[in-house]
Amino acid sequence: xxxxxxxxxxxxxxxxxxxxxxxxxxxxxxxxxxxxxxxxxxxxxxxxxxxxxxxxxxxxxxxxxxxxxxxxxxxxxxxxxxxxxxxxxxxxxxxxxxxxxxxxxxxxxxxxxxxxxxxxxxxxxxxxxxxxxxxxxxxxxxxxxxxxxxxxxxxxxxxx
Amino acid sequence: xxxxxxxxxxxxxxxxxxxxxxxxxxxxxxxxxxxxxxxxxxxxxxxxxxxxxxxxxxxxxxxxxxxxxxxxxxxxxxxxxxxxxxxxxxxxxxxxxxxxxxxxxxxxxxxxxxxxxxxxxxxxxxxxxxxxxxxxxxxxxxxxxxxxxxxxxxxxxxxxxxxxxxxxxxxxxxxxxxxxxxxxxxxxxxxxxxxxxxxxxxxxxxxxxxxxxxxxxxxxxxxxxxxxxxxxxxxxxxxxxxxxxxxxxxxxxxxxxxxxxxxxxxxxxxxxxxxxxxxxxxxxxxxxxxxxxxxxxxxxxxxxxxxxxxxxxxxxxxxxxxxxxxxxxxxxxxxxxxxxxxxxxxxxxxxxxxxxxxxxxxxxxxxxxxxxxxxxxxxxxxxxxxxxxxxxxxxxxxxxxxxxxxxxxxxxxxxxxxxxxxxxxxxxxxxxxxxxxxxxxxxxxxxxxxxxxxxxxxxxxxxxxxxxxxxxxxxxxxxxxxxxxxxxxxxxxxxxxxxxxxxxxxxxxxxxxxxxxxxxxxxxxxxxxxxxxxxxxxxxxxxxxxxxxxxxxxxxxxxxxxxxxxxxxxxxxxxxxxxxxxxxxxxxxxxxxxxxxxxxxxxxxxxxxxxxxxxxxxxxxxxxxxxxxxxxxxxxxxxxxxxxxxxxxxxxxxxxxxxxxxxxxxxxxxxxxxxxxxxxxxxxxxxxxxxxxxxxxxxxxxxxxxxxxxxxxxxxxxxxxxxxxxxxxxxxxxxxxxxxxxxxxxxxxxxxxxxxxxxxxxxxxxxxxxxxxxxxxxxxxxxxxxxxxx
Ligand code: FES
Ligand code: FES
Numbered sequence: 001x002x003x004x005x006x007x008x009x010x011x012x013x014x015x016x017x018x019x020x021x022x023x024x025x026x027x028x029x030x031x032x033x034x035x036x037x038x039x040x041x042x043x044x045x046x047x048x049x050x051x052x053x054x055x056x057x058x059x060x061x062x063x064x065x066x067x068x069x070x071x072x073x074x075x076x077x078x079x080x081x082x083x084x085x086x087x088x089x090x091x092x093x094x095x096x097x098x099x100x101x102x103x104x105x106x107x108x109x110x111x112x113x114x115x116x117x118x119x120x121x122x123x124x125x126x127x128x129x130x131x132x133x134x135x136x137x138x139x140x141x142x143x144x145x146x147x148x149x150x151x152x153x154x155x156x157x158x159x160x
Numbered sequence: 161x162x163x164x165x166x167x168x169x170x171x172x173x174x175x176x177x178x179x180x181x182x183x184x185x186x187x188x189x190x191x192x193x194x195x196x197x198x199x200x201x202x203x204x205x206x207x208x209x210x211x212x213x214x215x216x217x218x219x220x221x222x223x224x225x226x227x228x229x230x231x232x233x234x235x236x237x238x239x240x241x242x243x244x245x246x247x248x249x250x251x252x253x254x255x256x257x258x259x260x261x262x263x264x265x266x267x268x269x270x271x272x273x274x275x276x277x278x279x280x281x282x283x284x285x286x287x288x289x290x291x292x293x294x295x296x297x298x299x300x301x302x303x304x305x306x307x308x309x310x311x312x313x314x315x316x317x318x319x320x321x322x323x324x325x326x327x328x329x330x331x332x333x334x335x336x337x338x339x340x341x342x343x344x345x346x347x348x349x350x351x352x353x354x355x356x357x358x359x360x361x362x363x364x365x366x367x368x369x370x371x372x373x374x375x376x377x378x379x380x381x382x383x384x385x386x387x388x389x390x391x392x393x394x395x396x397x398x399x400x401x402x403x404x405x406x407x408x409x410x411x412x413x414x415x416x417x418x419x420x421x422x423x424x425x426x427x428x429x430x431x432x433x434x435x436x437x438x439x440x441x442x443x444x445x446x447x448x449x450x451x452x453x454x455x456x457x458x459x460x461x462x463x464x465x466x467x468x469x470x471x472x473x474x475x476x477x478x479x480x481x482x483x484x485x486x487x488x489x490x491x492x493x494x495x496x497x498x499x500x501x502x503x504x505x506x507x508x509x510x511x512x513x514x515x516x517x518x519x520x521x522x523x524x525x526x527x528x529x530x531x532x533x534x535x536x537x538x539x540x541x542x543x544x545x546x547x548x549x550x551x552x553x554x555x556x557x558x559x560x561x562x563x564x565x566x567x568x569x570x571x572x573x574x575x576x577x578x579x580x581x582x583x584x585x586x587x588x589x590x591x592x593x594x595x596x597x598x599x600x601x602x603x604x605x606x607x608x609x610x611x612x613x614x615x616x617x618x619x620x621x622x623x624x625x626x627x628x629x630x631x632x633x634x635x636x637x638x639x640x641x642x643x644x645x646x647x648x649x650x651x652x653x654x655x656x657x658x659x660x661x662x663x664x665x666x667x668x669x670x671x672x673x674x675x676x677x678x679x680x681x682x683x684x685x686x687x688x689x690x691x692x693x694x695x696x697x698x699x700x701x702x703x704x705x706x707x708x709x710x711x712x713x714x715x716x717x718x719x720x721x722x723x724x725x726x727x728x729x730x731x732x733x734x735x736x737x738x739x740x741x742x743x744x745x746x747x748x749x750x751x752x753x754x755x756x757x758x759x760x761x762x763x764x765x766x767x768x769x770x771x772x773x774x775x776x777x778x779x780x781x782x783x784x785x786x787x788x789x790x791x792x793x794x795x796x797x798x799x800x801x802x803x804x805x806x807x808x809x810x811x812x813x814x815x816x817x818x819x820x821x822x823x824x825x826x827x828x829x830x831x832x833x834x835x836x837x838x839x840x841x842x843x844x845x846x847x848x849x850x851x852x853x854x855x856x857x858x859x860x861x862x863x864x865x866x867x868x869x870x871x872x873x874x875x876x877x878x879x880x881x882x883x884x885x886x887x888x889x890x891x892x893x894x895x896x897x898x899x900x901x902x903x904x905x906x907x908x909x910x911x912x913x914x915x916x917x918x919x920x921x922x923x924x925x926x927x928x929x930x931x932x933x934x935x936x937x938x939x940x941x942x943x944x945x946x947x948x949x950x
Contacts, residue, residue, distance in 0.1 A: 038199035039191070039193065041372075041422075042198065044453075048454070080192045098186065098837040100186065100189070101423075101657060102423040103185075103186060136876060138371060139372075139656050139841075140848070146879065
């Protein structure tokens, strides 16, 4: 079963990695199983739930649908890279509002929200809801998490 | 001082209870550091994969594993012939770990492989060749109820069952696994006194829990024959018992550790991949992880039982329901689904806890079919029964031209009334929740409809009651350490509900210390004491009480030690922020000074000056239901009842059947909100999960096969289009609840479906009798109504 493994370089959360991967390995698989970054979740592996969302070159993508070879030479940002202390305004707002419950959706939601706020620092509620439409949350009903993202956007705008 | 005064005094003195304390688990989760079951791994572990049946019903003729066994990197292959020939099931032992001679649903486990990588395991599973002889199958529950039906379990009479859930064998209905009957008053004479008879048939579809973290287990066979399992289960002790039953190992030899859980909603009260992981670990002598895919979660875990409900009411002109005859048929799928038998019983509690009906008959029948097994699901049978009853209440009101709220109030059960199973009702505050929802829903306001166009507005209401089951038990242990930390040992998995925070608040309240002083251990059956699991909205109440008692026990020991040290009577001492101070005096001592360390300064162990251990146990006994009359043997069958009122405002497009849900109000009497933000979260989330089941969720079978077992085709509520839920919290204390609290997890899911169906009728005059309320069904109902009008 010798399949051509490929050497790939990529940058995850500011650290350069050189890894060997099968061409069909997903970025999700490499992050979780090879690099031990299990903060990025897997809920379906078929692009249906959003729990695996990370940012590649600043854009939110489903890491389960993203072949790791495509990430070669690119910059990947995961939940673990968001802040040293867990005090990024998105994290703080969600904790403050008890906005999530099991929070398995949380890392994906935060990365979707981060990508939104990076390009649109003052979104409306509808824009936040649109940005989260690919992130299923089964526990909360979304209300408090949308509120938290809006609060975080204000906080980030203030600190600029 | 009167007791109410004392109560009020205590309330104002509460330091952490009733405060929206920051959740103790969220920061770890929001930084990606929290380890969930699916994230867990061990060095050099193997990956397991399960071979599953493609047939809804077939005989297994031959399983050829040769090619799989010889594949490079495969470390173990198992079929039914490699594992104990035992059947398991919490309430009925009917389920094989791997199918032996017959498969009964698409997705049933037939064989399994452990290999060095997941990729090899997947390849090996494909190499296993199974020869089947397909058998006729049945998935329609009413067909399965017939005498001539295909028989799913020919050996049913030989299966073992738990005492409270005997199998009711019926030679005329070979697929009936369980049948409960309630007979109260005289239904026939009730109907003869009635002015009107209203009868209907309602249905619910197979809904999936769809917890976001797929089920997963890691197992390790220890060198001395013990087994360790890491599983994000809702009930570590239940998993332990099931593994013990299957493998015939004593429970003390099995250790279950539960990491964080990405939601469960009832599904993970039951074993899923644990038994296969254990068998593979035993065979390969290596740790094995069996992580289900999303598709496997859909096809091969559990669903919410689809119900068919027949309801017939005899009603007096003034709206009094004088007789009610209900028959509910549960599509149980291929197996008992762990708790399926008790869903068949417990749905009774949903039917007898809101209205006082003098003559009442109820039959609930759980039927085996070739569908995926039905099991515990948030709401536990109440939801499906409530769906029918609360639609029916509106049907009666419409038919008799009575006010929809009035008819509910007229028939309400009151404190002191006996319900149909003989329980004496405690003061359940139905009036309160009704009032609070009506304040928002404003049914008295003139209808605000569009002047033209296809959209019509409507409002809907439902009144429901969720029971909390009994008998169950919870235990807690606290260990107070000399650095002013208290470790709480409990077996309550943090499934997402915020329970770790609730326990921390309670322990900190009783020890009068900061919440941050409390560390919650996480379940590990080797160390953490017994708990009946995260089910039936029971943990705030049961585990809450146990935690409170354990902390009080520790506090008492602290006071005893301090009293000796300070030479002050205990009654003159109080504990505050890890200091014991004399009331109206000057003496004080720190808790750390009550420990005497050994000469190396590495630990305190001496009796009277070592670790402080506090213990608490909460247990409630209730009566059982008589098999013939359904009457309870005592005046209580459940722990408590929780009233819920749900109101909705919708718009329906009469040309397309499309519905927009504008507002949802849900009021629930929680007794005491120990953490108000968490309570709100439970209400919002429960209502929205219910909304999914109400409008879009259904696992669809075609030719016996699920055809939408993925998240593209199985629709759940998303951020866009999910309305804002207004949570309304009432607090009428529960006498035995910790600080008056009841559980809140399930109530919110029970009323949303009927409220929506009733709102559609209000908007269009058309009624849909089965959930989900899809646009196609709504449109068909509108068209039917239009035809009838002509
Ligand atoms: S795991 Fe990638 S979308 Fe679900
Ligand atoms: S909090 Fe559980 S899925 Fe979002």
